[in-house]
Amino acid sequence: MTGNLILDLVISVGGIVVVVAVSWALGAGRLSPMSEAEAIERAAFDEPDFGPAKWLLGEDGRAAVGIADDGESLIAFRVGDRIATRRFAPRAAPVSVEGGALVFRPADPGAPAVSVRAGDTGEASAWAAKLG
């Protein structure tokens, strides 16, 4: 743009900051907790053959886990204002219990560690026993 790499970089970063700030001001920074219905709807779109499941929605509404009758499980988690999912084979979810939450660490590099806050450690442990 100007021929000066540093100046071009500063202008570009400034442009990004302006666009993001305007989007924020217009309400694009909104975040809302996920409902169980939203998690189920997203799961049905991503994995339509995932069986009817029993669901645990995290207390903070950031993530949910469903376990099907055949033992398969699926996590649904917030990504900004959208939802992503990961599905696991029966009793093969990469899950651990950490302070009353079920923490999933999927192997694929595109998924973060996902925490589903259960009511208490006992409930989390009971779910973990069924999932992993």
Add this chain to the structure above:
Amino acid sequence: MPISIEPMEFPDVVTMAIPAFVGLILIEMAAWRLTGKGDYESRDSAASLVMGLGSQIAPMFGGAAVATAILFAAYEYRLFEIPNVWWTVALCFMLDDLRYYWFHRISHERRWFWASHVIHHSSQHYNLTTALRQTWTGTIMAALIFKAPLALLGFHPLMLVFVGGLNLIYQFWIHTEIIDRLGPFEWVMNTPSHHRVHHATNPRYLDANYAGTLIIWDRMFGTFVPEDKKEAPRYGIVKNLGTFNPLRIAFHEWLGIFRDLVRSRSVREVLGYTMGPPGWSPDGSRMTSAKLKERWRALEAEKMNVMASESGGAPSPAPQPAE
């Protein structure tokens, strides 16, 4: 007498267009708030714009130099002396658009290329910032395999960069939900409607509408799927990312390939993990887009049969995803 365009006269159209990109993004945001059409999420937009900036910086680490060298080397062995005049620029644009179709198609059908291109599809939103969510790792492959033949034909490398820039600029405005169908324009040109289908993860829309500028290539090669008003596109990738971290966005698929290669036990597996379709696995446990479509067709047929048996009618055939 033809008007000569010297190679040095090809302007850097992409850089010139950047202020227009920013202006149009702001206009689209305003339209979103005023009309309710389209959608924005700040962190998603920030990630897309950072990916766009990175895509301009990344080639400076050697990719641009190598790509330029490849194009000029091919041009040294050119088959024809093609002058730099307006009609050769138009011809070059057409051929480059055809080149783009095939490169884009292979970028979806082969994992090695998908690892670069997946970045552009990794947003669950579809707006003008998505257009700028570009790869950091695609420069050399694009030049080496697909642009070099045009230089070998005799099109000057700077003309190729110029028409490639025009193609990129054209594709910017089609990344929007604000513009509906555009009548007869839809027959020949790539449009927001056609490209929404391309970005959709609905099984009926997968692997369709690879065009850059002209949708005729999809119509010719059997990959055209029209937008169905009854099924709104849902954007992203079939295993959506759970992050806005630019480094993860840029390299997650490359990391996935690396992990798979480390575990590979045969040449077949190495080839499958790199040059197979995205989602390929030796035991078939992962989902390719072909399998996703197959699953969708089976489930739809099952639903229709249930509906037919409940109403006492004949079973219906499975739906078809493409024309």
